[in-house]
Amino acid sequence: MLLGVIADDMTGATDVALMLNRSGMRTVQTIGVPRPGQALPEADAVVVALKSRTNPVAEAVADSLAACEALLAAGAKQILFKYCSTFDSTPAGNIGPVADALAQRLGAGLAIVCPAFPANGRSIYQGYLFVGAVPLHESSMKDHPLTPMRDSSLIRLMSAQTTGAVGLVDYATVLAGAGAVKARFTALADQGVRYVVTDALTNADLMVLGEAVADHKLLTGGSGIAMGLPQNFRRAGLLPEREIAASLAAPKGRPGIISGSCSTATRGQIAKAIEAGFPALKVDPMALVSGEQDAGKLAAWALAQAPETPFLLYSSDDPAEVAAIQDKLGRERAGETVEHAFAQTAALLAEGGVSRLLVAGGETSGAVVQGLGIGLLEIGPEIDPGVPWTRVAQGRDMVIALKSGNFGAPDFFLKAWALLR
């Protein structure tokens, strides 16, 4: 094992695992911190999926340190702390406090801060994070219910979360190559800087940065920064060339989709699936509370559909409807009601023969994976940037794709199946 990754949410973990897999590292993902003595399949990289993005700081730090210990014990030579490409966090954390604790544990002199992910429109210039054509604080992230992002300066955002000084490697330096970036790291470290925001607009920039951080003990960022890491291990003679599978062998069984994501991207994907004739049932949080709908009924409906076409169970709704439900139930109860129902439904569906499952939404994915009792995922081919098919390696015999709310093309639910054999 060469690289250990600590991811602060479930879909973020599959995102970075895909990036590593595509770049030639055999990668597995554990759900939560591996237990001491838990057997891990042979892999070049292990990604630990935590649920530490929005929980209390002390819990996030403790879980991340536990993950770090497990990864070091498994042989990790470098640790990547993966957070969201939109730097989802609050002034209290959790990115700064977790990075501080990991840096201290690893004795890391300097760590980069690089959420850039050009394939999904996240770029950094002069330390400002952009989502597509607009700065982060003008994107839909400004209204995120848990981590509203109202500033785009990564230097200010990170500075608010750590006592360490934060510096910048600007774009001109990145364009000058890995040597220039390393020289800048040394100069900044000499000035007492502990975190360096790195500009990056393209994949080529991420490859330069990857080369420049070869000897850093700790890296922090989005999945993009993982792109340039395998080359370092290959150059050091530690990683053989690996073939990347274009498809995934899937167990026989029915296909289905569960969506609790209310993002614009997911709602567009649902509209396309319904238009294409997928049998679809809308799950209503109020009906779940009243008992009119429950996991048994949802699973029975899904299993009664013709098995050739994927069924779609979705609670996804537009922001006004979600706000109305949240007013009635409270935000937390609304979310938990839906998550709990989908977790139970997923278990019933698996028992009923569903073996190919697409799940949309980070929280929803966490709940479904828990409901299915999945411990370990092996990473398969890319459906769209940031979203792979995965095969369950500990737990049930099934393949599952966990889609981050904002990711995927409009035809995501239609085209994903073609990658399975």
Ligand SMILES: Nc1ncnc2c1ncn2[C@@H]1O[C@H](COP(=O)(O)OP(=O)(O)OP(=O)(O)O)[C@@H](O)[C@H]1O
């Ligand atoms: N109709 C609804 N009304 C209120 N809450 C809902 C409704 N449907 C889903 N939810 C809740 O909204 C939350 C959606 O979060 P989730 O992380 O699954 O999706 P996302 O935010 O789009 O994805 P990501 O975190 O990957 O960006 C969940 O807690 C879910 O249970």
Ligand SMILES: O=C(O)[C@@H](O)C(=O)CO
């Ligand atoms: O980096 C991203 O945008 C995603 O992997 C993610 O973290 C979604 O929650």
